[in-house]
Amino acid sequence: MTEIEIGRGKRGRRAYTFDDIAIVPSRRTRDPEEVSTHWQIDAYRFDLPIVAAPMDSVMSPTSAIAMGNLGGLGVLDLEGLWTRYEDPAPLLAEIAGLEPAVATRRMQELYAEPIKPELIVERIKQIRDGGVTVAAALTPQRTQEFWKTVVDAGVDLFVIRGTTVSAEHVSGRAEPLNLKRFIYELDVPVIVGGCATYTAALHLMRTGAAGVLVGFGGGATHTTRDTLGIHAPMASAVADVAAARRDYMDESGGRYVHVIADGGLGRSGEIVKAIACGADAVMLGAALARASDAPGRGFHWGPEAHHPSVPRGTRAQVGTVGTLEEILYGPGRVADGTTNLIGALRRSMATTGYSDLKEFQRVEVVVSPYQPS
Template sequence: MSNEIEIGRGKRGRRAYSFDDVAVVPSRRTRDPQDVSVGWQIDAYYVDIPVLAAPMDSVMSPATAILLGKLGGIGVLDLEGLWTRYEDPEPLFEEIATLEGAEVTRRMQEIYSAPIVPELITQRLHEVRAAGVTVAGKLSPQSTQQHWRTVVEAGVDLFVIRGTTVSAEHVSSTAEPLNLKRFIYELDVPVVVGGAGTYTAALHLMRTGAAGVLVGFGGGAAHTTRTSLGIHTPMATAVADVAAARRDYLDESGGRYVHVIADGGVGRSGDLVKAVAVGADAVMLGSSLARAQEAPGRGWHWGSEAHHPQLPRGERVRVGTVGSLEQILHGPSDTPDGTVNLIGALRRAMATTGYSDLKEFQRVEVVVSPYTPNNNR
């Protein structure tokens, strides 16, 4: 059955859905929230909660990566951010928080024009390793060839290659592209790669040997990709499509399971619930964790797209502060808007629908029910 609609006589388009467009349906069984397991495992690493922190300067510092690891998740450091460009970036975080108007983008471009210092990559990753938590770092595809050896030699446990979009077949007439399949094959650490927004793109990434695929394209709170490039991936459809690629690759490869990680559009606890419901094994959180008291952004949130030197496709956005990182993940909550106690809400949703673990919960019934202020109860 096709869900394509006619845009005009010469163009048809497939209908796609965001997390706001779908809802989870309770079944005949319920259970106690304390009987629900929200743990998952990627490669050799068991993770207590299905949360990776987005590698964004407003979200992750070495200190918050360590704290998130102790709270059960995985903090991914941006190895092209301020922490690997400056010995002490704290004054720059203070400055970014006070920028106003038209100066924001220009000044951020200046700040991020400083070169990446390989010794600082090593130093930051060693700080996280010394704390005894899982060490994860991110490079963009453009920087991977230059800095990957430094990252691996520093002892990273999980290598993340993350861009606005990442393909297994990048074509360039001016430079040799990163050969993902050869690169991943030669590494001794698991690689998570993305973003991808379609079945075909994800399947090709899975065939490179990636341990996980990030699903998303310009869907984060700080992105302006849709308005600047006209490109957008409604997340519910994207995650479900990539989950289908995971299923088919599992058969194709003779049993190799690749994790699907929703990266974008997960701003509140209900989005986390629905991401898992449509097929995600875990989520990568940006704005949700930028609201933490410990977040480096001081109530502001931005990604690498906000300071791109030629074509900025993001903004510094005000997300405010709602509580500590522990409260945001595990509660207790004093607000009903889904910004605090994300894992408690996930447990409650799984318990209410009768599922005991994340893999089971991926089979929950989902309906199309577009959100409006009048039908949210």
């Protein structure tokens, strides 16, 4: 990989965002109706390669059930308002109505309420009673405190999600979570991330995770690049982690770890290019927060927006473009890639001649930076 000289004392590798690349049609085309978008992780099979991000603006217990009924996977944030308050609906409405100047401070106050284990149990039961696959998320910092409550409540997939998650966290204050031991002893499959490099992903795969999240999540709401100077150009990050998956398969004798792109995926074209770069599925936040039936009421925010000491995210107004079903399946009413995400994915796969997602990962990609008109 060619490095670029930044200055006499520093060199850097050129990395690409989804806007920098495009896919190329091949010699074969197909009918979109004959394309499969099925995705399976561990024992759980889904009609769509879409995971709804664990964010209060995206997922409630009700919307997680709706997502499951539509063929995807909804992940509930177990550190959100739904496990801090018996009825968070008025608070979600309040957040949507806050003036920008006071939004961060007020959200910090609302999220200072302690997490209640009995509400974790209640929310998981509510989703399970809806008859769909139950997935819930904690940060690495909270996993040791609440994991047993989560597993005993009957979760199917356990998600450990943070801005950056490593297999080797060093702390002089407390014993950090030992991911490898934790995942080995757990009876449910674990999805863990984010990560953005080949090496970090390889270490996470060696912990026994069923899936790895690539990116920092919260692409539409993150200010991490502004506050911490950290950024992961997603096309390169997904391709790097896909290479780690390939090498880990050789190392482990064939164990397959799913790569899930997480962040910077607001429109259908970005979903298409994430899979083309090697992702098995995508985790969507802003794209689903635009649903008229989303909890955020046209606004979108992640846990970074209300961090008690170093907020590095914003509450963004994303508006509404249709129901959750219309965003996933259409019909599309606008031509900007925000509705009928699956229809666009199917058409792209059909136009390039591929019949399923694994085949589509082999599609030709070119560097072609997008120049908006």
